[in-house]
Amino acid sequence: MIGRCRTGASAPGEASSTEPATSSGVAIHRPPPRPRLFSLRGSWWLGAAALLATGGCVRVYQPMSGLHDPVVVDPQLPNFAGLRVGVRCLPGGVLSPQEASGMCDKIGSLFENQGAIVRTWTTPGPVPDDDPFPSDDPDAPPPPADLTMQLRSREIHHSEYPLSWVVSIVSFTLVPAIIEETFSHDIEVRDGSGFLLSRDELQGRIVQYFGAGTWIGNTLLDLTLRSDEEELTGLRANEHLSADFYAQLSQALFDAHMRARVLGAQVEVTP
């Protein structure tokens, strides 16, 4: 990587498991390096330029599909009271086991705050035996999850716009250098029997602009013209991404819950 925003936050390719769920980006770590258009590593002049440029970096989040769909569920309300929810965050692709675990913990807190009884795990298969759902009858086997949400994350595109770095250096960083990463979260919700209730793909991207021109311009706009919701500098990208991501998860689980409710009653009520 030739440059990173020094915002105190993780880039989409890095872990952010220590940040609170309400203000962090979604933890994804960078996959092994792939062949680029041409290699930028090892170029001393570019390193020097990156060093200059990272002093002024603006990291912007753009929802692409699914992440900015309308949401009705209010996560402050007990939408899932008493519901046993399993959250499985599968490592692999762009998520390390630690990052998958951190993400699962945040999602677990999100659903617990809405009244659900949550178990999280990062391995394929059902709820691990060491942390089953509570049962009223101590002699009975532990009950299965009413709903299980499974998440996979992957990076689907990465571009460093090499020419933008050249132009940025030539222009003394008035023109920004750019790094762009597009990511996807694949979400499945199944009922207790494993029946697939819903499947969604949330796609978004993080664009990092490096350079004095873009940093000064955006900072001035944030300080003067932009409303709080429109601000772009600092940790805003993480806040915006988290707000969209966790809202979509709550809505996806609620919609699946409604579907499971009627389909589960199918056998009992059909004459």
Next chain:
Amino acid sequence: MISVAFLPLLFPAAPAPGLARSRAWARQYDCERISDEVALQRYPGRVRPSSPEEDPDRTVVICHQRLLSEGLREPRDEAVLRDLRDTADAIAVATEGLRPGLGEVTWLVDVHYPDGEVADKIGFATKNALMKRSLSVSDRVPLLTASDLGVLTRMPPEQAYPKACRRYHDTGSLGDDEVLVAVVQLDVRQTTLLAGICHQGRWGWLP
């Protein structure tokens, strides 16, 4: 002209917020990054094929501007109406497995949704999807008495819909050669629709 030609190499292709673009403006677009191959299939003539010199793993960003800006419609209505064509098609497809056992029947559509105008649109789209499959569709809607409705509305929906179906049959409101497709939003917090069918007093939710 030369500088314009370099712009795609300098800046991300899709609308990302920045100096010249606000967050609200960027959120008006639904975008997806898809492979070159998929893009050429879905948008023939509108995506430039990659040349042999270009990256064989090239991807393309496709963006569509939303018809209405955020906030102009209720989020619930916006979510339902945005996916309405797909939802209606999915309902029609789900009925396909049931048709061989039903014989020659007429299909009726009833929509239970909090907003009347949106309910009309849902009904229209569902009937269209059924008619596209060459089914006989009627505009008639079966009715229940006020006392029936008084009882049913106090029951949870899992029980109310099967009971209503039985009453449609028992009262003759729904004939033996008619099938009712009910498109339902069970809870105002839902952004999806559920559907069930009623035939000869038997009710089933569509998967």
